[in-house]
Amino acid sequence: MLFTSNRHSMAPEKTAVIGLGYVGIPLSALLASRGYDVVGIDLLEDRVAQINRGKLPLKGDEPGLGDMLSRAVKRGKLRATTSYDACRDRTVIFVCVDTPIDADKRPDYSRLEEAVAGIGRSMQRGTMVVVESTLAPGTMLGIVTRTLERESGLKLGKDFKLAHCPERVMPGRLLYNITTYDRVIGALDKQTASRAKAIYSKLTKGKLHTTDLTTAEIVKTAENAYRDVQIAFANEVALVSEKLGADAFEVRRLVNTCPFRDMHIPGAGVGGHCLPKDPWLLVQSGKASSPRLIPTARAVNDSMPFHVVDLAVDALRAAGRSVEDSVIAVMGASFLQDSGDPRNSPSIPVIESLKCAEGLRVHDPYLDKIAGVSTLKDAKKALAGADLAIFMVSHKAYKTLTPATLKKLMRTPIVVDGRNLFDTEKMRRAGMIYRGVGKKVI
Ligand SMILES: NC(=O)c1ccc[n+]([C@@H]2O[C@H](COP(=O)([O-])OP(=O)(O)OC[C@H]3O[C@@H](n4cnc5c(N)ncnc54)[C@H](O)[C@@H]3O)[C@@H](O)[C@H]2O)c1
Incomplete structure (x- = not known):
């Protein structure tokens, strides 16, 4: 069941996960729990040491994740390291590093480039690199491809494959989302799409939707921009309601009695790694556009x-x-x-x-x-x-x-x-x- 559908080989996929944070940790633990051999790579020595002791380095309630991680480490299915050398014998490498924006709200690719360069220097021919991090549209066929080809001397398509499967987790529900939600897989070609699907079908009960790399990038940033806009709408209605002496939550309840309306909940602001920056990744991807709404x-x-x-x-x-x-x-x-x-x-x-x-x-x-x-x-x-x-x-x-x-x-x-x-x-x-x-x- 862990065998690749890659027509060059029928050996079990050996996996690496780069970036052991909110996205990379549940992915690593889940891959290991499904029988894959997993190496996790992170720059933070403390984090790596904690994972190797079977301890979850994330705070907050994460039902089931701590136990899954410690079992994976105990069974020898998951180990963590700071060295990219561990990529040498891997057949599938997942990238889960953070992808922030800079002070001008433009994508800050520094961590992504560093991660992809590290992979490029050590990956073998035939490797499939799957980026789970959220990306500005055009990044997979731009910086990711350029960096991998430059550092490895290999050619995309002929020597290595690319897929983009943006993550849909949320703190507090990491394991739940990753095991139940539908996933969108952007892939270089049909063969890569089925190779990626063979893995993701073991991780989630949700449906797997395949598309091209750029569409997958747009889908992820658009789904978070959509939510941000919806929340902004609710916040604007809240501000109007306050001024008029009405209760916005009652307004929302009644608005949502009308078919095809789904007003969101207003609140004290939007935070986290994703919603404040993903809308900018969508509209500031480098191509000329004059975004107004977002x-x-x-x-x-x-x-x-x-x-x-x-x-x-x-x-x-x-x-x-x-x-x-x-x-x-x-x-x-x-x-x-x-x-x-x-x-x-x-x-x-x-x-x-x-x-x-x-x-x-x-x-x-x-x-x-x-x-x-x-x-x-x-x-x-x-x-x-x-x-x-x-x-x-x-x-x-x-x-x-x-x-x-x-x-x-x-x-x-x-x-x-x-x-x-x-x-x-x-x-x-x-x-x-x-x-x-x-x-x-x-
Ligand atoms: N947090 C979420 O709920 C969530 C949900 C969906 C998508 N995402 C996306 O997933 C990606 C990761 O987010 P996160 O919340 O897990 O970030 P995070 O900050 O929790 O984890 C990122 C990890 O990557 C490590 N890292 C950074 N550069 C590295 C490098 N060059 N080599 C090795 N390790 C490196 C960091 O030390 C850190 O441990 C982002 O693109 C984010 O937008 C996050």
């Missing part, structure tokens, strides 16, 4: 943490206070509930904007530090004696907090809700001063 959506979503700060200032003023004479608790620092991923977290601009407070506390069960501030791990300790609590993330630790508990714990009962955690009427009845994204002012 950059505007990005600007709306980037403005939401500052809107939260405005709500905080307004709520403090309603209680006769200011930021400077208040103790403020920012509740939640990761970009997503119950995840330890702080990348592009909307909490960062909020914390930075409120550093002039008399006291600033940040609570997060999964992170030790953010924006230079050490976090508290106990929600009730963070709230005790505070004048204002700003809920930025819907961690499960907050689900048991009631308006009455907040009122009892806090010095001044002010809450700004960025994630629709509380009911407006219940907060009013408990005597709280309550503001929130998309919420009616009471």
Whole structure:
């Protein structure tokens, strides 16, 4: 079952995974659990050492992944290293390095190029390189091909094959998504498509859709740009609803009673490694285009943490206070509930904007530090004696907090809700001063 459909050989595929982060770790563990021999390669020595001890180096709740990883290491199916020499005897090499954007919102290819150059220097003839990282359209047939050919002296098509199977995972659901979601496989040719399908059919119960390399690149960046635009739309409706004294969540519920409508949930901002940059990868891929909608959506979503700060200032003023004479608790620092991923977290601009407070506390069960501030791990300790609590993330630790508990714990009962955690009427009845994204002012 692990044999390649590559017509040159019927030997089992030997795999390598470059980049052992949110994407590369679940892929490595899953490949190993399906019987493949896997070498993981990362630049971070600590991460490599931790994996070789069978320990998951990701924070946050990742159901099933820790056990799968430790079993894979124990059974000798997965080992990690910092050396690209390990690619020499591999037949399939997956690339899962991070692909950020630079300060001008253009693709930063440095890590990808370094990874692909490392592969090129050590790969053998017949290798299939599968890039799972998200790419600006044109990257597979551009930088990836050029770098592999230059470093290996081999020719694409004749000597090695390329596929692009962008990942659809999300922190908190890494194993679930990777084993159940449909996958899009962009491949150089039909033979490569079936060779890649032979592997992915063992990883996911979802359907496998094959296409060309560039289409797969556009699909991945478009699916995240689509989500970003949808969230921006919901955020814009939230801002309008607030101004008109309506509740955006009630508006959303009623909008979605109309067929073919699926309004998203507004909130305190969009973070993570992917959504803030994938729309830029789509529109800034180097080809001339004049994007308007997608950059505007990005600007709306980037403005939401500052809107939260405005709500905080307004709520403090309603209680006769200011930021400077208040103790403020920012509740939640990761970009997503119950995840330890702080990348592009909307909490960062909020914390930075409120550093002039008399006291600033940040609570997060999964992170030790953010924006230079050490976090508290106990929600009730963070709230005790505070004048204002700003809920930025819907961690499960907050689900048991009631308006009455907040009122009892806090010095001044002010809450700004960025994630629709509380009911407006219940907060009013408990005597709280309550503001929130998309919420009616009471
Ligand atoms: N995080 C997600 O939920 C998610 C979901 C879908 C797609 N993606 C995409 O997958 C890719 C990886 O994202 P991630 O979140 O796993 O990133 P990550 O930062 O968690 O992991 C990347 C890993 O690659 C390593 N690395 C960087 N350069 C390297 C090199 N030259 N050689 C070896 N290792 C190197 C880093 O040390 C790090 O451990 C990105 O393109 C991202 O857009 C991520």
